[in-house]
Amino acid sequence: MRVAREEAMGGGKRNTVETFFLATLILWFASLCFQILLNKRWELLSVIAGSIFYQTSNCLIRFFSPHKDKDALFVNTSVSLLHSLLTSSSVIFILFRELLSNGPSGMSDHSQLVEDAWSWAFEALSFSCGYFAYDQWDMLHYRLYNGWIPSILVHHLVLLICFTLALYRNVTINYLILTLICELHSIFLHLRKVRRMAGIRDAKSILVKLEWFLNWVTFFVARSVPHVLITAKLIKDAYKFEKGMELPLALLGMAGMNLLNIGLGIDLLKAFKRERKSQQGNLHHHRE
Template sequence: PSWPPPLLTVSLIPGYFLEDFVDMLCNQKLHQSWELLFHHSVVIVCFGIAVLLHQYVGFALVALLVEINSIFLHLRQILLMANLVHTTCYRLNSIINLGTYVVFRIATLAWMTRWLFLNRENVPPAMYAVGTAGMAIMTPMNIILFYRLLRSDFFKSSRDVQREKEQ
């Protein structure tokens, strides 16, 4: 029997995050990657449940909207590694990154949290607990990352400005 395209799409996600998880374990120091490893663990569990039970696939597909912003987060990292921070490309990416962050991360997580709350009677207690825990972990992590991006790309400290003048 063949799987419907939405389930097939969702089934690829745990494998991708598992591969990235193992890569980080092998190639990065734990103190540098623990937040992402934790994030990946939550994603693997949540998407794994959707795949194994063939349920909540639509919810998982909505969660994939978050990955649209990942394009700009990854481009930001590439531009940082290439030392292109003071370029128009970096600045433009920073603005798009922030916009897509609000739309595809913050708004998506807010919608998912709202959906879970409004449908709590229709979701089995164990799945509701997993979903609630997942949202309780992902939402603060994303708010903290948003703050770090704002601080880094838009609100330079006086120390950072002084350091740039000295270079």
């Protein structure tokens, strides 16, 4: 148990999986520095600012948390919750501002979605990209993943590749902002995890019922439906894309997101049934 605990907290020998994802993160950081310093892309400093901001948040939460460094998962989830709150708020602000300015038809124009960037969209995407780099490092450092091919590390790697390529080339920025509306649902995913780690598991509680209600509503409204619509829009406008990697990467990325959404929905349903079953078992035990 002690050895397992040390490995979970970052001790022990690094395995092949960890080495691979750490190497890709280092290569990503090297390419970012190359763009900033040699190509003078100073606007990309907001990516590094995002990483520093969330790493600082991690340190502050760890310092003030009663768990200290004994529960890296609690700290990581708390920072993820902060990211979801900030990102979803910024995305809603950007979309609402553009909706008032250009209307639905103007916002859905192909050239707007692919070639332009709405006000603050570049900065919001860069800051969120910095978060995924921080989170990848934190999960590798404390080994907050499972399996030989951890889906969370693969997910972060794919996002880093898609986000940074879009930022480097200044294309599909608005499309990626639209995909980030799913962070509204992630708020309730992280809240559920924090709530359970805090020991609040009463399925009959009004707060827990409200959390589950909002979890399901935002899963469909802010994650599943938007990603399906974005995929449909890409397919519909496929002929408008110039020859290159933009369309294949976009379609591949959305296919991956839709598959992840299906898996997430199945996991959520299992968790929901498990919590209700556990509560019913506790009630039956008390009656006896």
